């Protein structure tokens with residue numbers, strides 16, 4: 039179950055961009071026709087803006103608060119740049135994350151877009167450089183050209199004059215930066231021909247931005263998602279963990295910014311693992327909640343903190359919600375680990391709950407999405423559905439949609455005039471050699487060390503290739519630089535070169551530096567093999583760029599790790615397990631010896647995959663998927679929060695009241711072991727006080743057996759009981775249990791028990807609760823994934839083999855399966871109580887699960903369709919189901935009765951989320967609120 043149980047459903051032939059856009063337009067038209075006010079806007083929320091902001095040196099600058107020198111990336115000449123009129127700010131496009139950025143930008147063809155993201159550390163040109171209004175953003179070290187031979191692991195490139203000054207800016211500077219960003223995006227739109235695109239900056243104090251990214255993102259989440267656990271048992275995490283606090287605060291700042299700019303009908307796309315709390319927080323800031331519904335007192339005005347949002351909105355009596363809920367998709371660009379790894383994370387619940395605030399969670403691959411669903415089942419106890427996760431009745435859809443690259447842009451860069459001369463130089467330099475190329479960040483998951491080890495095995499195992507092949511490995515420094523890894527890599531390179539090289543030949547050329555764009559494309563174009571040995575990688579765009587470069591070149595093969603997102607799309611790559619060094623060595627040999635025909639065939643298939651699904655189709659598909667999975671809530675019923683003030687006024691004026699309560703999940707929270715679900719003294723006191731009022735008829739209507747109810751509630755005077763879903767009734771007056779199943783055929787009990795025994799024996803942790811007239815199979819304490827699987831199997835078996843020939847009903851409860859007689863249900867008890875109390879003019883009825891829906895249905899069906907007119911008497915037939923069981927002749931003889939109750943006196947209340955499918959008219963979120971409501975009624 040953990041790994042893919044089903045085949046990967048990725049379609050073989052991806053639809054074209056035009057097809058997807060047409061489908062998006064159709065979906066939007068359909069939604070608008072149904073009344074969903076789509077704005078035509080998309081808000082992207084990403085970690086940082088695709089720009090760099092530089093504060094230029096000012097004549098009066100004496101000293102800028104500098105923190106650390108930075109090494110700017112190489113900036114090509116053709117990037118968009120704007121400089122403020124007062125020459126204070128300069129903004130230019132930032133390199134990196136090109137696939138995501140180009141995907142986002144492509145959506146501007148069809149939608150107006152806002153990008154809400156952190157400014158990034160703002161750079162400063164320190165004083166003393168005045169007169170040089172344009173800082174040097176050129177190549178950091180042009181002399182270290184990659185083609186130079188015998189260049190070993192480099193030290194950091196030459197220090198630049200730019201310094202990080204963080205982003206602690208006063209309001210005036212924030213305004214200036216915001217305005218300059220606007221000018222920048224306008225220029226970009228004009229120069230690049232984009233549709234409308236606005237950058238909305240998130241400003242973060244430096245201690246938050248550092249703690250967030252360098253702290254929680256890079257030292258906790260990143261290693262975990264790449265299967266590098268922090269297993270050093272001596273390491274102590276301070277409590278509270280400051281980096282977690284920074285992560286939370288940063289996520290709040292992003293969500294708050296979204297809430298400020300959000301308009302009804304906007305589609306929101308949250309990107310990546312930096313922002314996993316954002317989906318839930320956005321709802322909280324907007325006064326909406328996906329799973330636990332609170333009224334929305336804020337409109338679009340966010341409260342000052344998420345915590346405040348919770349409590350303030352929960353306590354407000356305002357039920358006016360904005361009709362349009364925010365529509366959110368979250369795309370996780372990194373891998374998602376097995377739930378066995380994920381559950382080691384101390385803040386696992388918080389992260390998952392944050393993500394599940396989205397309508398749609400998307401991953402790079404099918405298997406990551408399966409791991410995520412397993413994590414939700416195992417960590418949070420939620421159940422899976424056919425398309426995602428059921429979060430207390432609300433479905434978060436989970437799917438996958440791999441990212442692609444901007445093929446046109448890459449082809450353009452490949453064909454740039456500067457590339458050809460560099461290709462020629464490389465070919466000249468390695469005229470009689472095959473070139474293997476690799477380019478990665480130097481962090482452990484990228485598998486550079488394994489690659490070098492495998493290359494050594496290759497030279498050892500295939501001596502004929504010695505002196506005939508070079509490995510050109512380019513690495514860029516990782517954020518969390520690991521001196522140990524750098525040293526290990528450097529030593530291994532020296533070792534291989536010492537062992538297999540000679541005075542005039544070096545088998546491994548390692549360049550630890552940023553390289554120019556032209557050099558990069560030249561390298562990919564001349565290579566005879568690309569070798570990518572990542573131990574874990576969400577996606578890998580180098581492999582895609584290699585395929586595009588090779589289209590105009592040798593059609594060289596690609597050796598690709600199976601532990602990366604790209605792997606599932608690239609069937610014609612030579613797949614390797616990077617831990618199997620001999621296997622990698624064999625794949626290198628196979629690739630280098632491959633015949634031209636096979637190379638062409640494999641390349642053609644790989645090329646088709648890359649051009650068939652680009653960054654543009656990726657982005658458009660995400661929009662399509664979100665539109666396919668939202669909107670139903672606008673036509674579906676959203677249950678309002680129980681209006682306790684209104685209920686209290688009706689209660690106060692009522693002459694006779696029926697108060698009907700389910701037990702588990704309604705008067706007491708769901709717990710692991712059924713016997714531990716005992717009422718608190720407060721709950722018992724509240725119910726006892728209700729029952730003591732002679733105007734009230736109070737009943738517990740439960741699936742529990744009579745013994746349990748007697749044990750915990752028997753001491754409460756004047757309380758009536760219905761046990762086992764209506765199979766047994768004890769009225770509040772005579773104190774005798776009536777068996778409603780007496781006249782029924784109950785011989786099915788042993789057959790059901792046998793089936794449940796079969797599943798109990800095969801499902802560790804599951805148990806059978808054998809009652810007098812019903813049986814419950816519990817799997818709450820089994821392995822959650824296996825338990826759910828077994829439950830579905832047992833349900834299938836009971837429904838296909840037993841239910842058609844026996845008078846039973848099978849009920850799917852909360853981590854249980856229950857079987858009870860068909861003729862009995864909680865609804866019949868409710869009808870009977872109304873019939874017996876025709877003068878009742880107030881009903882409160884509360885329940886949480888599917889069996890309680892029978893009660894709510896019964897309450898609706900006592901009224902004629904469309905509801906009774908003011909002056910119209912409501913006549914009720916005797917509840918045949920129950921009376922006929924007791925005495926069929928009686929049922930015939932009983933008269934119709936006129937009942938007093940009217941729909942506005944009925945408070946059918948479900949315990950669960952507003953979006954849960956229910957026949958109840960009101961909802962509260964938990965048992966505690968049921969008790970609160972009862973206490974309100976009791977207050978004078």
Ligand SMILES: O=P(O)(O)OC[C@H]1O[C@H](O[C@H]2O[C@H](CO)[C@@H](O)[C@H](O)[C@H]2O)[C@H](O)[C@@H](O)[C@@H]1O
Nearest residue numbers: 701702708709710711712715740741818852854
């Ligand atoms: O009709 P109810 O009063 O809601 O009772 C329904 C069933 O509730 C019990 O099981 C559920 O609650 C347990 C305690 O919280 C929990 O451990 C279990 O997983 C739930 O399914 C009870 O054991 C059943 O007999 C009732 O039919």
